[in-house]
Amino acid sequence: MAYAKQQSYVTPAGIAQYPKLNAPDTKFVAEGVYTTKLELSGEAAQELSAFLDTKYQEAIAEAKKNNPGKKVKEADAPYSWNDSGTLTVNFKMKASGVTKDGKAWNRKPALFDSKGKPLDVGTNVGGGSTIIVNYTPSPFYTAMIGAGLSMRLEAVQVIDLKEGGGQSADKFGFTEQDGFSAEETSNPFQGETVGDQEDF
16 A cells, blocks of 8 residues: 655653663564653643544545455554543554565664753663654554554653663652661672672
8 A cells, every 4th residue: 555755743742651762672573673652641642642533544544545345444543541531652663674675674763862962872761751752653554453553663852761670769658767878888899809890
């Protein structure tokens, strides 16, 4: 099916959920997929939902136009409203593949900080980060899945970084108290050479 050249757009700022932006997820797709969910609320969520509803309906209409006489099934939309009244949008980017002429390719989403500067290598964008997503709403149609809209991830701007992999004390209900401080702890290996020091 032929579609017109697609345009990319930018979301309002929202909260990243389960982001896989630094390394692709290969659990279910061997080629790897970069993904993130974006949660929005209030007027920003309403406006984005209305815009995506339009794009989704355009994709359905185009599939029906290009498949006259066929019953076109509607695929699930890549966004949904939650019981809490927030909107969750799913974005993804395939990490690698092979072109029709046999050439291998790799790609990853561009990541920027709030000033527009590329993120340093190793900066881990974790869940809870406030981000803005550059994406391309891409219509698709297959007989098995049906007609729908895919939210192609292009780039991410991080407004407020929450690095993954760690736990915070306040998450467990702890508050600051007088007493022991980790900064006062001496290094038990100080003055010793035990293997490769870079391992510690």
